Amino acid sequence: MILVTGATGHVGAELVTRLAAEGVQVRAMTRRPEATRFARGVEVVEGDCEAPESLRKAFEGVEGAFLMTSQATGSAKLxxxxxxxxAKAAGVRYVVKLSVARGGEEGHPLVAAWHREDEGAVTESGIDFTMLRPGRFMSNTLGWKHMLARGDTVYVPFARKATTPIAPEDIAAVAAEALTTDRFKNEVLELSGAEVLTPEQELAIVGEILNRELTLEEPSVEATIDGIARSGMDRGLAxxxxxxxxxxSYGAEIWPTVERVLGxxxxTFQQWAGKHFKEEA
Ligand SMILES: NC(=O)c1ccc[n+]([C@@H]2O[C@H](COP(=O)([O-])OP(=O)(O)OC[C@H]3O[C@@H](n4cnc5c(N)ncnc54)[C@H](OP(=O)(O)O)[C@@H]3O)[C@@H](O)[C@H]2O)c1
Known part of the structure; x- marks a missing residue:
């Protein structure tokens, strides 16, 4: 049995679908089992990392687990x-952890230290692991949809920051490979897409797909910090x-890993956005 935490998330949902399609026994963890539908045969279990005892049932009888949540960077209790x-209490033999690009090896000291601690919880656990370190998800652009429903102006922070965005589908495919083979035991996999793009360039591609003239507005750095702080994060941390x-160049490196793992x-962003923005056209 493989447990997928974050099973309703961008990567987790793809991973559950993929594993189930491959005939793997899969258990999907969510805080809202009643609000969620998965493929036939997927076992659904309730689990909330804010209530640690709720995880006992989720990890029971599990051999391998995919670990993630969308916990805010800097949160106190990891x-x-x-x-x-x-996982340890249940005797899980293998975990695949969704981390971030560079895993705290570079960047702002406060943020980097938190990511190092987050990865350390896995690498120092004694459980065999594969660490996935993707850069920016293409799915971050799905946050534009509510603005596109109202008009042609889209507010995009970090609009001119180049990254190598990656499709959650590709991260999930790599995670599935790591969970179902021995190929990447105790390896750290830096992951990226194959092209360097700014969000401004991504919006231009979305505009072409939708056949609409879209206008980009980039909020100031101060406004971006205010926005993050309004979501509950300490302002210094924001x-x-x-x-x-x-x-x-954080998150802007092109890594050959996806091709190495998946062959x-x-x-590309064009392919991914064609699939996810098409219904808007
Ligand atoms: N977005 C990026 O560009 C990017 C880049 C690199 C790495 N990452 C990493 O990807 C992760 C977040 O991606 P995302 O923001 O796009 O998230 P997401 O895919 O929207 O997924 C959120 C998932 O977290 C689960 N979750 C939230 N709080 C939980 C809790 N208390 N207990 C158990 N599960 C909980 C949710 O489960 P429920 O069903 O219970 O709601 C949901 O399945 C983070 O670890 C982040 O560091 C993101």
Whole structure:
């Protein structure tokens, strides 16, 4: 049995679907089992990392697990540590952890230290692991849809920051490979798409797909920090997050990993957006 945490998320949902299609026994964890539908044969289990005891049932009888949540960077009680404790207690033999580009090896000291601690909960657990370190998800652009429903102006922070965006489908395919083979035991996999793009360029591609003239507005750095702080994050940490994203070439490296693991090129943004924005056209 393989447990997928974050099973309703961009990567997790793709991973559950893929594993189920491959005939793997899969259990999907969510805080809202009643609000979620998965493919036939998928076992659904309720689990909330804020309530560690709820994870006992989720990890019971599991051989391998995919670990993630969307916990805000800098949060005090690490969800990863809670998941790893549950995995250890259940005798899980193998985990695949969704981390971030460079895993805290570079960037703002506050942010980097948190990511190192997050990865450390896995790498120091004694459980065999594969660490996935993707750059920016293409699915971040899905946040534009509510603006596109109202008009042609889209507010895009970090609009001119170049990255190598990756499709959640590709991350899920790599995770599935790591969970179902021994190929990447105790390896760290830096992941990226195959092209360097700015969000401004991504919006231009979405405009072509939708056949609409779209206008980009980039909020100021201050406004971006305010926006993050309004979502509940300490303002100093929000400022650190913004600095972390903007500095250097963080998240803009092209890695050959997806092709090495899957034997095919990563999806381009054009391909991915064609699939996910098409219904708007
Ligand atoms: N977005 C990017 O560009 C990017 C880049 C690199 C790495 N990452 C990593 O990807 C992850 C987030 O991606 P995302 O923001 O796009 O998230 P997402 O795919 O929207 O997924 C959120 C998932 O987290 C689960 N979750 C949230 N709180 C939870 C809790 N208390 N207990 C258990 N599960 C919980 C949710 O489960 P429910 O069904 O219970 O709601 C949901 O399945 C983070 O680890 C981030 O560091 C993101």
């Amino acid at each position: 969800h990863t540590a809670v998941q790893v404790d549950a 400022a650190a997050m913004v600095e972390h994203v903007l500095q250097g 095919r090129k990563p999806m």
